[in-house]
Structure formats: structure tokens, C-alpha cells
Amino acid sequence: MKIINNNKGLTLVEVLVSIAILGIIITPLASLFVSSVRNNTNAQDRLIANQVAQRYMEQLIGKDTLSANVSSKVDTDTGMTVTFNISKYGAYENSTGSLPSFDATINAPDRTNGDTINIENTGVFINEILLTNTSTDPIDIGIICNVANNMTLNVSNNTTRRVNIYKVYSSSETNKVTVNTTNGQVYIYENIYDSSISDGNKNMVFKIKITVSNKRGTLAELVTFKTIK
Structure with a gap:
């Protein structure tokens, strides 16, 4: 080998x-x-x-x-x-004694429990208030919540615009207003208070x-x- x-x-x-x-x-x-x-x-x-x-x-x-x-x-x-x-x-802080400038204001005691606030395409009718602003800007609505008893309001937005609901309370307010959305873009803010409120954080x-x-x-x-x- x-x-x-x-x-x-x-x-x-x-x-x-x-x-x-x-x-x-x-x-x-x-x-x-x-x-x-x-x-x-x-x-x-x-x-x-x-x-x-x-x-x-x-x-x-x-x-x-x-x-x-x-x-x-x-x-x-x-x-x-x-x-x-x-x-x-979303807060309005007001120290001038007057409410912010809303497109419409709802006085809750003038409504009945379960009422529906309708916002229509052909003009905006809210508690017999006609909004003449026809732009595409959001609609600002203030609800004065000085009610004797707790109550519920419904909001139906039949427009293409955004609706801002601002619930305004005072320092003596103990009852609540509940706002339900039934249709459309509705944004609810509970943190509005006027100059008479004693607790700046109430409902904030x-x-x-x-x-x-x-x-x-x-x-x-x-x-x-x-x-x-």
C-alpha cells in the first residue's frame, strides 16, 4: 500500500x-x-x-x-x-358676572323632564330659538341647570355640524340635569360655572x-x- x-x-x-x-x-x-x-x-x-x-x-x-x-x-x-x-x-371660567356667548341658551326649568331638544338641518330650532348662523362651525348651546329636581333632557342633532352642550351650574345648585344624545355629533361639557360659584372645582x-x-x-x-x- x-x-x-x-x-x-x-x-x-x-x-x-x-x-x-x-x-x-x-x-x-x-x-x-x-x-x-x-x-x-x-x-x-x-x-x-x-x-x-x-x-x-x-x-x-x-x-x-x-x-x-x-x-x-x-x-x-x-x-x-x-x-x-x-x-x-372644555372649561369656561367666568368672573365677569355674565355667561359665555352661546349660540343658544336653554333654561332647564322651562323644559319638562324627558324633553328632546331637536337641532334641524333647515335652521336650528331650540326652545323656539332660531340660530341664524349657517356656517360649518360647531354650535355652542348653554343649558342653565338651576332645576328644582333632577331631570333628563335629550339632544337630537339632525345636522352635519358638531354641537357642544355646556351645562351651567351655580353655587347653590344641588340637582343635576342629565343630557342624553339621541342622534348626531353632540359633545357634552359639565364643567361650566358662573361667577357666583363658591367651589371652583364643582362639576369640573x-x-x-x-x-x-x-x-x-x-x-x-x-x-x-x-x-x-
């Missing part, structure tokens, strides 16, 4: 080609690994940030009073920055926005609304 003894090794060219092929294979795999680690870290940070935002939101919702303000703090457990943005939602709706961030940017954002009774 003839034994072949070949001690020939790899040439420099073969080594370089092997390294090049190995580099081509490893580079995308390394990028994929780094990206996967980064995504997992970001996902974990977002999960923790949502938990932090939920915790502070629950604290604010549980309060009996709120005030409009913007503030921030560093959460001691996570080191994340928590920003609070609390604003009065607050928009609460909590943002949680770290050095890489915003991780979580929660928004809710709370009515102060």
Missing part, C-alpha cells in the same frame, strides 16, 4: 477567503443579536413605564380635588421621569395626562378624565 504524506497547509489566499466568508456570515448575525437585545430592553422599559404611569394615575383619580398644573418628578423606584399635565377640559372635568420617560425618550403615556363632584 502506498501512503501519501501531504503536509501542505492552507495558503494565505485561502485563509483570507475563509475569514471574508466568516465575516459575511457573522456580521448580520451580530447585528440581529444586538438589535434583539436592544428591543428586549426597550420592551422591558416600556412595560415598567406603563406600570409607573398607571400607579400615579390611580393616585390622582382617587383625589377629591385637583388643580390645573404641569409638573414632573423622578420616580424613586425606577429613576424614570414622570410628567403630570392636568388641565381643565379635568384632563389628566401622565408621561413617563428616560434618557432615551418617552416610554409611556396615559390620558384620562376625572369629574370633581
